[in-house]
Amino acid sequence: xxxxxxxxxxxxxxxxxxxxxxxxxxxxxxxxxxxxxxxxxxxxxxxxxxxxxxxxxxxxxxxxxxxxxxxxxxxxxxxxxxxxxxxxxxxxxxxxxxxxxxxxxxxxxxxxxxxxxxxxxxxxxxxxxxxxxxxxxxxxxxxxxxxxxxxxxx
Numbered sequence: 001x002x003x004x005x006x007x008x009x010x011x012x013x014x015x016x017x018x019x020x021x022x023x024x025x026x027x028x029x030x031x032x033x034x035x036x037x038x039x040x041x042x043x044x045x046x047x048x049x050x051x052x053x054x055x056x057x058x059x060x061x062x063x064x065x066x067x068x069x070x071x072x073x074x075x076x077x078x079x080x081x082x083x084x085x086x087x088x089x090x091x092x093x094x095x096x097x098x099x100x101x102x103x104x105x106x107x108x109x110x111x112x113x114x115x116x117x118x119x120x121x122x123x124x125x126x127x128x129x130x131x132x133x134x135x136x137x138x139x140x141x142x143x144x145x146x147x148x149x150x151x152x153x154x
Contacts, residue, residue, distance in 0.1 A: 057063055
């Protein structure tokens with residue numbers, strides 16, 4: 001449809017005033033409203049009944065017992081989780097203590113090995129010195145005697 005002025009369909013002639021322009025006719029479309037707004041317009045509000053239904057469900061003894069069972073179950077699980085965390089902490093402390101004891105034992109073993117090596121070295125040195133003295137004393141000619149000559153033997 002055009003935006004130009006369409007004269008009325010009846011045979012009555014209308015002449016516009018000489019000082020004004022004719023107003024164009026505009027065709028408007030009706031927009032369909034959303035389903036939510038249509039439901040709220042055509043259906044009565046159910047919010048009040050929904051609230052009453054929820055309240056009655058909350059105070060229902062079966063629902064309350066189920067909630068209490070869920071609460072008890074979650075409390076038990078939380079308690080078990082806390083106990084497991086304490087056990088893990090205690091086991092970690094035990095592990096750290098055992099690692100410290102193992103490190104101390106290794107340090108003592110290394111120190112004992114070093115002491116054993118030093119003692120073995122001292123024994124080897126003492127043996128070598130003693131053996132060298134004995135060897136020297138048996139191979140040396142005594143100084144107070146004269147050497148034996150072969151011609152003096154019978």
